[in-house]
Amino acid sequence: MEFPKDIKYTREHEWVREDGDTVVVGITDYAQDALGDVVYVELPQEGGSVTKDEPFGVVESVKAVSDLYAPISGTVVEVNDAIVDSPEVINEDPYGDAWMVKVRPGNPDEIEDLLTADEYQKYIEEEK
Amino acid sequence: MELKRTPLYEVHAGLGARFVEFAGWEMPVRYKGVMEEHRAVRSSCGLFDVSHMGEIEIRGVGALEAVELITANRASGLKDRQCQYTFILNRDGGVVDDVVLYRFSAERFILCVNASNTDKAYGWIRENVSGMADVRDVSLEYAQFALQGPGAEKILKPHVASDISRIKYYHFEVTEVANELAVVSRTGYTGEDGFEIYLEPSMAIKVWKVIMFEGKKLGGVTPCGLGARDTLRLEMGYPLYGFELNEDITPLEAGLGRFVCLGKERFIGKEALVRQAADGVEKTLVGLEMDEPGIPRPHYKVFKDNDEAGEITSGSFSPSLERAICMGYVKSSLKAPGTAVEIEVRGKRKKAHVVRPPFYHRPGGRPGAEGGE
Numbered sequence: 001m002e003f004p005k006d007i008k009y010t011r012e013h014e015w016v017r018e019d020g021d022t023v024v025v026g027i028t029d030y031a032q033d034a035l036g037d038v039v040y041v042e043l044p045q046e047g048g049s050v051t052k053d054e055p056f057g058v059v060e061s062v063k064a065v066s067d068l069y070a071p072i073s074g075t076v077v078e079v080n081d082a083i084v085d086s087p088e089v090i091n092e093d094p095y096g097d098a099w100m101v102k103v104r105p106g107n108p109d110e111i112e113d114l115l116t117a118d119e120y121q122k123y124i125e126e127e128k
Numbered sequence: 129m130e131l132k133r134t135p136l137y138e139v140h141a142g143l144g145a146r147f148v149e150f151a152g153w154e155m156p157v158r159y160k161g162v163m164e165e166h167r168a169v170r171s172s173c174g175l176f177d178v179s180h181m182g183e184i185e186i187r188g189v190g191a192l193e194a195v196e197l198i199t200a201n202r203a204s205g206l207k208d209r210q211c212q213y214t215f216i217l218n219r220d221g222g223v224v225d226d227v228v229l230y231r232f233s234a235e236r237f238i239l240c241v242n243a244s245n246t247d248k249a250y251g252w253i254r255e256n257v258s259g260m261a262d263v264r265d266v267s268l269e270y271a272q273f274a275l276q277g278p279g280a281e282k283i284l285k286p287h288v289a290s291d292i293s294r295i296k297y298y299h300f301e302v303t304e305v306a307n308e309l310a311v312v313s314r315t316g317y318t319g320e321d322g323f324e325i326y327l328e329p330s331m332a333i334k335v336w337k338v339i340m341f342e343g344k345k346l347g348g349v350t351p352c353g354l355g356a357r358d359t360l361r362l363e364m365g366y367p368l369y370g371f372e373l374n375e376d377i378t379p380l381e382a383g384l385g386r387f388v389c390l391g392k393e394r395f396i397g398k399e400a401l402v403r404q405a406a407d408g409v410e411k412t413l414v415g416l417e418m419d420e421p422g423i424p425r426p427h428y429k430v431f432k433d434n435d436e437a438g439e440i441t442s443g444s445f446s447p448s449l450e451r452a453i454c455m456g457y458v459k460s461s462l463k464a465p466g467t468a469v470e471i472e473v474r475g476k477r478k479k480a481h482v483v484r485p486p487f488y489h490r491p492g493g494r495p496g497a498e499g500g501e
Contacts, residue, residue, distance in 0.1 A: 037163040039445040
């Protein structure tokens with residue numbers, strides 16, 4: 001199981017990577033492994049807004065349905081439509097090609113509240 | 129309550145299984161992945177540990193009479209070593225359990241019951257046939273495997289003392305598998321050719337390993353969990369107790385009237401079903417396919433012209449068809465294939481239409497008569 005050090009994490013198993021004045025959001029390796037074969041993704045519209053800790057989309061495996069929770073509040077500036085057509089990429093490359101949305105943060109301080117790789121890894125081990 | 133484990137628990141753990149609680153058992157839900165396991169069963173061969181299933185034995189000179197009383201299908205027509213899909217019903221015609229009946233002789237039958245219903249079915253049978261026959265819960269005397277897929281016969285044949293190619297669909301033999309006493313039936317819950325093997329729990333690991341390892345040379349055997357078992361049965365439109373069936377649903381509503389013999393002199397639930405057959409059913413189990421993106425799941429509501437018209441009982445992405453499929457109860461007026469409806473998927477109504485299961489059609493046709501568990 002991978003926990004890259006250069007990104008932040010949430011307790012809802014999303015990751016956040018800062019990229020200039022936007023942040024990229026996806027789900028973690030742990031999340032894709034727990035879900036199993038991902039077969040369906042629903043993402044928000046470009047230009048829409050997302051609110052921290054509120055659902056912004058859904059990811060479904062053969063057996064499970066899981067809401068995606070926004071790690072921060074902001075405006076959606078780009079959506080990865082490729083994973084809607086090929087959801088299996090989420091299992092194959094959760095931290096890379098399977099990024100989900102790019103968000104322009106409303107309040108950049110919110111990023112500081114997220115978990116580091118070590119904190120997230122510890123959180124998962126406690127959850128098991 | 130502590131979860132029960134099958135004799136193969138450690139073997140599953142060694143294979144990297146992810147476990148899930150099911151009917152009081154800690155069962156493998158998947159090893160590598162549901163999609164891969166599902167496709168292995170459709171294209172070659174998969175091995176399932178289904179030792180959680182219960183077995184109830186009915187013995188004695190009155191055994192056949194007892195079976196005829198507590199099951200809705202006609203058991204009298206069965207020959208020795210023949211199986212039958214049938215129902216145990218309550219007096220309102222509701223399903224206490226859906227079961228596979230094994231006739232060893234006119235004086236000995238075994239019912240393979242759902243894990244979730246073993247205690248209930250055992251209690252119900254004892255209560256209703258007391259004095260007619262001996263009833264025993266023999267679940268702990270059997271481990272059970274299902275070897276399913278077009279390659280199943282070729283994989284299993286070298287290890288069985290008798291010639292399994294002569295076992296017809298819904299028949300069985302008492303024989304030896306890997307030199308251990310076993311019941312081998314040509315039955316299953318996947319829509320593929322295949323076998324179910326009942327054997328002494330202490331022999332389970334040995335027989336599992338023989339089938340897995342020797343199977344490697346013959347095209348391979350994929351260990352499969354309950355996840356693939358569920359998608360496989362859903363593609364065939366087979367009901368699962370607790371989803372499509374319960375004590376408030378009759379076999380007629382579930383579209384399974386062909387497994388009920390209303391011409392039989394008597395069985396528990398008959399009067400209610402005769403009445404319902406005459407009056408017609410208000411709701412009917414149908415298959416549905418989505419016409420818009422989204423995956424229907426249990427308890428999602430079905431709508432017709434803005435009126436609530438039913439509820440989904442099982443739904444999933446179909447690995448074989450690569451689209452979303454489901455089953456559910458709708459008003460009987462909507463049961464015709466092609467009928468357009470809407471399914472509410474997380475707050476949004478999505479277009480769907482009624483289809484007649486099975487969703488999946490096996491190349492070269494299906495094995496014998498339809499059945500379920």
